[in-house]
Amino acid sequence: MFQRRLRTFIAVAAIVLLAALILTLTAPRLFTAKSRIMFNPSPEQVVASQSVVPDPPAVSTVIDTEVEVLQSRELAQRVTDQLQLQKDPEFNPFLREPSALDRWLAGLGPRKPPEPPASREQLEARGRGAATGAVQRGLNIRRSGLTYIVDVGFTSRDPQKAALIANALAEEYLNSRSEAKMSTTTKANQWLQRRLAKLEPELAAKEAAVAAYRARNNLLSASGATLAEQEISSYNQQLAAARAEEATEQARLDTARSQLARGSRGDDVGEALDSQVIQKLREQRAAVSAAVADLQGRYGPRHPDLLKAQRELGDIDRQIEEEIHRVMSNLEAKTQVARQRTSSLAGSLGAARGGLAGVNAASVSLNRLERDAQVARTDYESLLARYRETSSQAALQDSDAELVSRARTSNAPSSPNVPINISLGVVLALVLGIGAVLLAEAMDDSLATAADVERKLNLTALGSVPLLRSVSSRRDRDMAPAGHVLARPLSVFAESFRTLRAVLLHGEFGGVRIVAVTSSLPGEGKTTVSVCMARSAAQAGLKVVLVDCDLRRRSLNQLLGREPDVGLLEVLSGACGLDQALLPDVSGAMLLPTAHRQTVHQDVFSQPAMDRLLSALSARFDLVLLDTAPVLAVADTRVLAAKAEVVLHVARWRKTSANAVDEGLRHLEQSGATIAGLALTQVDFRKQQRFGYGDPAFYYGQFKGYYANG
Structure with a gap:
């Protein structure tokens, strides 16, 4: 780094x-x-x-x-x-x-109006x-x-x-x-002197007021418990007991009322259960009720004995109801008595407290006068002592x-x-220089090595296509990449395409015939990769066809310098046959270009004609390469990627950001395409040694003797 x-x-x-x-x-x-x-x-x-x-x-x-x-x-x-x-x-x-x-800086700023002198x-x-x-x-x-x-x-x-x-x-x-x-x-001395002069008459006046009050009210002591205080204590205890009793009676009355409100006849009221009269009436009622039941079973409903027994039963019920009313009235009377007793005790307690207030009024006033006098005496004595100390310190x-x-x-x-200053400058220069290096590395989102591809994109790195001038001799640096593959078949540049072909045809996706070559952005070398891979495969004896599927740029025509009359669109529309549109390449590969026509507005690649064309090509050729448009620029590529067996995604070395590649891969995955991996293009093998420690290009200086580059 x-x-x-x-x-x-x-x-x-x-x-x-x-x-x-x-x-x-x-x-x-x-x-x-x-x-x-x-x-x-x-x-x-x-x-x-x-x-x-x-x-x-x-x-x-x-x-x-x-x-x-x-x-x-x-x-x-x-x-x-x-x-x-x-x-x-x-x-x-x-x-x-x-x-x-200063004058120069002042001239740079806006002119200010002259200020008043x-x-x-x-x-x-x-x-x-x-x-x-x-x-x-x-x-x-x-x-x-x-x-x-x-x-x-x-x-x-x-x-x-x-x-x-x-x-x-x-x-x-x-x-x-x-x-x-x-x-x-x-x-401090001056303040103490003024304060003492003010406190001295105040202290004398307060002590005289205490003595006069004692003489006027004949108070020898204002401490101890008085009879009024004892009386208040007794009333407090009685009042607490009376309030408890009132609460008990009120609870009994509320319970009985609640039972009657819920539909009870009063038989389950606590005081009614304890009443001897009600118990006897209940016994009589039980006997009469048994007799009524016996007479009903023996005689008819109008029998005199039955009617007499029923009247006796009703009379007993009225007596029970009257007794329950008396019980409820008794509960209310007890509650009222308890309430009046509590009120009476509260009034007696208030009167006793009023009497105590009158008795202790003189004592309260005396205590206040004594406290005031004591505070004044304490202030005066402390200030007097402090004044004597500070007077002796003034000259010391x-x-x-x-x-x-x-x-x-x-x-x-x-x-x-x-x-x-120089030492600090050197240290600061080193720190900021290293910081600049770290910042540049942190902000670099490009792809430089196979490790970057796998780490940033979680995708297989298929290989690297070198920048031609970084691996060729001086006399070959002006040669076009497509021509270099034919002229120097044993060069490291040509070897990179044999590596890509081997990975695609014999690797994890072995046996595939239709390969779509695409990129996320324009200018990443996908057409060059497609042409060079087609020529390399043709040199190896494979039947190869390269289809130009970039309808807008027609990059294949520009690279090969041809302008055909018929091409892919004519084959799809049925205007001509496949053999009429195919063009032979100098390498032995076949080319299916795009003729120069107006822009096609309909989606031709999603039509059944495209499926039939791909089937026909895969039946006649060992390898079908589809040179497509950039994924992020044209939607046609997503359709073609789904029809191809695998997709080869290419990205320009240290130029294309990982975010752009990741966005393109996401579009391909959404269309259902099978992505074989990613290849880096235009890799400067001389500079790559600074980036890819462990990458194959890092060891280029050691194995470049195996290739005939010039």
């Missing part, structure tokens, strides 16, 4: 390396100066109290935070103002004359902002390993400016830390960082670093 993409690799790598060289040689010379700041991990403490601005521990996260502070815009702006860098053209682009490149204040603000940004871009702040030291570097075209700005930035940072601590401590503020090394002027430029 690398060998065949060597030109791509060299071109990309050379461009990248040349760009690196140009950038390195044209880059301005820059100088870097560096000062060093050390953070003290254990600052001195004169007083054992917490500072208003405590020194953070010198851990990695804190030092990394300070590195970010050193790169802040506020600090850069203070250095800009201190050194008046907005007046320096190196930092203020508005003071510089535009370069030729800016005021002096606006110009100064723009210059100050631009200079501040330039200072930020020139900074190089980094921590030295895992130490407590931070390097403050600055890069400039002037080595003296670089050292001056690096030192100014470090000093400004240290001063800002000390000023910040001092300012914060002073502000010291920075936890110090400048341990000042920046010095350097005469050696820090940029560009030629060795590093």
Whole structure:
């Protein structure tokens, strides 16, 4: 892969390396100066109290935070103002004359309308902002390993400016830390003093309010359980029991009502089952019912004894029904009593709670007053203690960082670093060159080897037809492929067609006579393959006929240089006989061309005449080759492919994409054609050695001595 993409690799790598060289040689010379700041991990403490601005521990996260502070815009702006860098053209682009490149780039863009002149204040603000940004871009702040030291570097075209700005930035940072601590401590003292002056009268007023309330309400204690609380607890228990009893009675009543609503006579109601009266009435009813049954069987329906027994039975039923009504009325009465008891207890509980609220109202107010006084007392005492501490710290503020090394002027430029730039350019050139090779390979969807055919198309690779100029001598390079097969029958070019014929006639599809040769797209060499295969077979002693089935291009006529008067269409229409249309070839093969006529609009290949013609040809010849049109261009090929015994599909080496071939094969399979396999055409055997490791063409240099190519 690398060998065949060597030109791509060299071109990309050379461009990248040349760009690196140009950038390195044209880059301005820059100088870097560096000062060093050390953070003290254990600052001195004169007083054992917490500072208003405590020194953070010198851990990695804190030092990394300070590195970010050193790169802040506020600090850069203070250095800009201190050194008046907005007046320096190196930092203020508005003071510089535009370069030729800037003027050229400005001329490429659209012309902008002239802006109104800016005021002096606006110009100064723009210059100050631009200079501040330039200072930020020139900074190089980094921590030295895992130490407590931070390097403050600055890069400039002037080595003296670089050292001056690096030192100014470090000093400004240290001063800002000390000023910040001092300012914060002073502000804290002032705030504490004002707060204490406000809290002192508030505390006195709240303590006086507590004492006055105790005296006015005669409250010695507001803790413990009172009688009202005990009474509420008792009512709560009774109310819970009453609600449970009410729920039980209501459930019994609802159950009985539900049974009656479903059509029950009340015999299965729980309370009716437990009633002694109903049980006795049921016993009487059973006896009378037995007597009625006996009398009905003994006498007629109008017998006096039977009528008397029936009246007695009805009277017992009414008594049972009345007793059930009394049971239901009793259930309703019990439920109403339970409900009234619950309501009474709830009212008593509410009254007791109201009494407790009145009793404890004074205690609640007292607790509130005491809490307010305690909060005020705690705030006042804590602020007073803190005020005394900060007052003693105001004059003892010291920075936890110090400048341990000042920046010095350097005469050696820090940029560009030629060795590093060239090394990086070489590495980048190699990486991008290899990437370009891999990208070109990934985007290459063509077919180059038999392995590509089998892997991408899942199809048998029948062979490769070489590009004639890649395997012939100089004197034969201008010879036509069809003539070369006759003139050089022992050449590797002619051998490729004998290989195709052997695979088709003696391989998996041995015994076939009708072979259709087609391709997915035009210009892939299918007509050349058809003619050369026909001549090669004729030289081997086979009876061969080649039929030109490309009605639009008539490629066979163009290749052989003949323009017949009658041909395939005349045979199919019956205008002439087969023998009249057949033409002999110099190789001994027979040709059935297509005469020059107007375009045929009807589908001639699907007619019975075409079937009869193919039967006649297969009976007279050992091999019938059908030179068809491209599958994706003309629908006639799908019809012919289905009539042929096998189809030979050809694709141009490294030109036709696998997707196009796959689409053509799909159309052939849909038409019911039998695809023998695919052959690659116009294969450059000299270049093929870079693609087909393991492919027969890869070993062409070793076996080409077996052929007579010239």
